[in-house]
Amino acid sequence: MIHFAIIGCGHIAKKHVEAIRNTPGAALIAVCDTNPQRVEEYVREYGVQGYTDLSDMLKNPDIHVVNVCTPSGLHAPLAVAGADAGKHVVVEKPIALTLEDADRIIAACKRNKVKLAVVHPNRFRPAIVELKKALDEQQFGKLSHANATVRWNRNQEYYDQAAWRGTKALDGGVLLNQAIHNLDLLTWLMGEAAELSAFNETRLRNIESEDVSAGIVRFANGALGIIEAAVTVYPSNIEESIAIFGEKASVKISGTSANRIEYWRMAGVSEEETNELIEKVNADPLGKPGHQCLIEDMVQAILDDRTPVVSGEDGRAALKLILDMCEASDCKQVTTLRG
Known part of the structure; x- marks a missing residue:
């Protein structure tokens, strides 16, 4: 069983919750948000562990993958923190707002030998x-x-x-x-x-x-x-x-x-x-919902030790065009x- 955690409990996080819950071999076990009320809502509704401090959540050894669901400008520091903690990373679109930040995410995942997928469903x-x-x-x-x-x-x-x-x-x-x-x-x-x-x-x-x-x-x-x-x-x-x-x-x-x-x-x-x-x-x-396809692929990519089908480089290519x-x-x- 691959254990997921969500960073950012806003609107898009709900799609990640459903995708994880509908994916065989995947389980949502934690969420993190700076807003305690949002965290409590997710803890109550989904029976997961709740955190308001990311560093505390990343110390949890049971978490295998973090899904970054925050505003786009915050993707890079959060994804890099997840990778540096040894977690695989799923990051919402766009991968980042600058090529420098996209490259930071890609480099951190390569350096820590973790998988990186970008949400282009x-x-x-x-x-x-x-x-x-x-x-x-x-x-x-x-x-x-x-x-x-x-x-x-x-x-x-x-x-x-x-x-x-x-x-x-x-x-x-x-x-x-x-x-x-x-x-x-x-x-x-x-x-x-x-x-x-x-x-x-x-x-x-x-x-x-x-x-x-x-x-x-x-x-x-x-x-x-x-x-x-x-x-x-x-x-x-x-x-x-x-x-x-x-x-x-x-x-x-x-x-x-x-x-x-x-x-x-x-x-x-x-x-x-x-x-x-x-x-x-x-x-x-x-x-099938695209978010679920991405979560299923991340699970299989971890099990097969391969690159996810929508890679960090793919996310970077779309960002570069824009x-x-x-x-x-x-x-x-x-x-x-x-x-």
Whole structure:
């Protein structure tokens, strides 16, 4: 039995609790938060040990894995502390807010010979699994371009719920908070970006970070990418989608959270086979919860002594794309058009 502990008893921690409780071979035995009331709620509801001091919890030899579920800007010191205590680490997205902090986490886990997984659960959705398989099997041929789109609403009340939301020090904007799962898919499916240009703006929300972003990418393989991310969509979420186009295939995965096949056409695949695949995926578009898939994989990675399927380097790649977009936007190297 692999014993887990959660650091940070906020909203996202509930998903980790359910994922751990639903994973064979895993057990939640402890939680830690600086808020004693939150700790007491978890202790009472789940029958776990509660801590308000992280160093005390990390001394517990029965804990094998710590799940970091705090605001993003706190990930690095907590993940490093967990690794230095000899615990495997699961860290919520984004892995960190800077590449330096991401590298600190990765280095600490390597130094202490512990596993590191980053929470990018969208990779496990049935439609995305099928898309990745088609790409790996070269069914697209030469790639033309890809689109990654997040058209969501996060109103001012959402940001006013907690002082850290929308801040550059602890949260980030639409790219680091909402769009990072989609951009993780983009880098996972299309590979490393070689060139990019981007515009980030804070148009409608009273926050430090951007609430809308648009970017263009040239990947190392020569294909192009178009990125659109916004939390300014009125009045509610419209879509999260990823589309990939090649000489032999066109696919768009859409829905409000990139989980349904909207379009799927591939050379050499009959209409009947295509419709069967679409019907199968769209009948259960979410599949097994992604957080549970990640916890199951961490358990198996420990037992098999292998790297988790969503590694620290994977988390770093998505972060790097976003930070490169932010840098490109700050540089403002653009052509001003005149009439």
